[in-house]
């Protein structure tokens with residue numbers, strides 16, 4: 462297949478659904494790791510196309526959703542400082558912290574700018590040597606090479622007014638944490654297509670083998686997702702648990718060696734807190750000691766603030782695949798994309814936002830109160 466439309470073709474999707482149905486014997490719970498996959502699954506109704514023996518659980522692969530509230534508060538504290546130009550991807554501006562969100566701070570006069578790349582922030586630092594430019598470096602391994610490149614270039618250029626506020630996380634330790642949870646329901650993963658474009662597939666092999674869970678690296682279009690589900694179901698039914706690549710048009714086993722080398726040059730593994738999941742050992746990236754002068758947390762000596770979640774929000778259980786957005790009493794009532802209580806409603810990739818955008822609340826209401 463060559464064109465995007467072909468990955469949304471009705472007859473191809475129906476063929477795959479039929480193959481899944483003919484392969485299925487038992488009942489299986491499969492977690493899609495990426496927020497982009499969740500969005501497509503809900504948008505195209507893939508969870509309703511597959512046979513009822515398959516339950517799709519929505520994983521924590523949305524970078525905005527898993528950024529801890531404390532980090533939002535730190536971003537708020539830095540952005541409020543005089544002389545700072547705070548740069549971020551747009552999604553992060555609407556995530557509420559204990560001091561409000563960055564968008565409200567911008568409305569009150571803080572110099573907060575939406576950028577599309579950390580290199581745009583770097584250009585601002587070059588253009589404004591009298592200002593401190595800070596980039597909010599969040600995300601999974603997908604964003605890490607560009608963030609590493611910005612740090613590497615700033616160091617080479619000797620910039621003293623550019624820093625990164627780093628909240629980078631990595632997928633494999635998160636999968637391990639989910640599988641080790643006593644409440645775990647996940648029996649297989651649709652692996653993260655974009656992350657594997659950078660990191661490759663090899664690091665998932667020990668997870669598949671040790672925990673006996675299939676990991677099928679999967680893309681984001683309906684045909685990609687259904688093919689990923691088909692390969693997963695076949696493994697589960699045959700009692701196999703290996704890594705398979707159903708996104709081979711993009712992903713190679715060794716990923717992007719230059720991208721991995723750049724990450725390795727600039728970052729090192731560290732323990733990292735995830736929103737909804739808590740502290741996961743060695744699941745984050747921080748700047749190596751040679752790059753510490755580019756670390757905004759050191760430059761601005763930020764306090765550590767413990768920030769409680771909204772007591773109504775069950776996004777932690779949603780991110781672990783234990784609940785669905787429609788199980789949350791606040792879904793679509795107190796919590797909407799306009800007034801989000803939790804991060805899974807803020808980001809377009811969040812499960813709650815996807816359910817809201819594609820009418821799942823209305824359907825849940827109608828199921829409770831049939832006309």
Ligand code: SF4
Nearest residue numbers: 774775789796803813
């Ligand atoms: S609907 Fe809102 S309050 Fe409920 S889990 Fe989702 S983000 Fe949290």
